Amino acid sequence: MTFIITMKQHDSYSTFQPPMRDGVTASKIYLPKLEKLPQSLFVFLCEHFSHISANEWKQRFDDQLILDMRGRKLCIEHPYTENTHIYYYRFLNHEIQVPFQEKILYENDHLLVVDKPHFLTISPSGQYIQETLLVRLKKTTNNPDLTPIHRLDRETAGVVLFSKRPQTRGIYQQMFADRHVKKVYHAIAPYDPELSFPCQVALRMEKGEPFYTMKVTEGKINSQTEIHLLEHDQMWAKYLLQPVTGKQHQLRVHLNWLKLPIKNDPFYPTVVHKDPHDFSQPLQLLAQKIEFVDPITLQALCFCSAYELTL
Structure with missing residues (x-):
């Protein structure tokens, strides 16, 4: 199942655009209706994006890098809310510096x-x-x-x-x-x-x-x-x-x-x-x-x- 999709036109907050942070624009994820609700948004993200470690998702919550459709910063205990969108910013703890300039x-x-x-x-x-x-x-x-x-x-x-x-x-x-x-x-x-x-x-x-x-x-x-x-x-x-x-x-x-x-x-x-x-x-x-x-x-x-x- 693909979770990153375009915002529906009837969303109440479709006009909200997360600001760019340090040159990085936010990614958007759609939260679909599921047969069994996850214990939290954090659990859902860990289960469905397993290539990203739980520690990294936790760090994103701690660094206030995950937002709802209104732009409010979400905490790690935030519940999973069906048929909504969230935004998140990608980051790396350690990144190799490229010593050449464009x-x-x-x-x-x-x-x-x-x-x-x-x-x-x-x-x-x-x-x-x-x-x-x-x-x-x-x-x-x-x-x-x-x-x-x-x-x-x-x-x-x-x-x-x-x-x-x-x-x-x-x-x-x-x-x-x-x-x-x-x-x-x-x-x-x-x-x-x-x-x-x-x-x-x-x-x-x-x-x-x-x-x-x-x-x-x-x-x-x-x-x-x-x-x-x-x-x-x-x-x-x-x-x-x-x-x-x-x-x-x-x-x-x-x-x-x-x-x-x-x-x-x-x-x-x-x-x-x-x-x-x-x-x-x-x-x-x-x-x-x-x-x-x-x-x-x-x-x-x-x-x-x-x-x-x-x-």
Whole structure:
């Protein structure tokens, strides 16, 4: 059963929006009608969100991070109330600090364009909340509506776009869906004199094992990349990659399929569990440039990363 849903329009307090706290916006949970009522809201949360420890839920109550629909702070003894919503804020007791800083390249009324460093996750997940690009930017801009329009892997640096306004977010998302955005990446990977460039790689990709990886399979093609060779020495080469599609880990998988795994890739060809405190070997993949015609202003825009990959 899914418990996080959209607020019903007839809710008496549907206009209440919890304030952003330290760059984090509140998550919303719907409390459905159940055959047997839990002893308390705390018991329900522990049972139905078992991936979050009871101690963490207790800490959230103690820190007054759980609110009702009116914005009132709830205590750990609060009863379970059917057909209502609650809000909660996520937090981490211990979070690894990412020692690299993002840079805002451009903004207008609708868009924020950012140059993301390596090792910085886009959105809160797992062991990162404060040390994510989205939360950092929300704190910098004081804009709780900020939302990424597309994604870059934690390991990848470069240009990424954020929506500033919910009213126009879908217009920019559709721009990506319709492939009206030209993206250029750079990568450092092994040099193979037996391969000819430019070349097109077109493969079918599906979820792999472990679950956070992708694999190449037989079947209808669903990923395509154009690859150019920019420069090389005897061991390494710098490649220009232009993805036609946008599958997860597409560029990493496509180069690995050519037996040219990207330098310092912790997933391909083999998953290597690195020390999360080790920032010494960033993945050599860069979202170097993005070009598009702004669908609202009709202005032709082009943004380039200040980062550069070298052999």
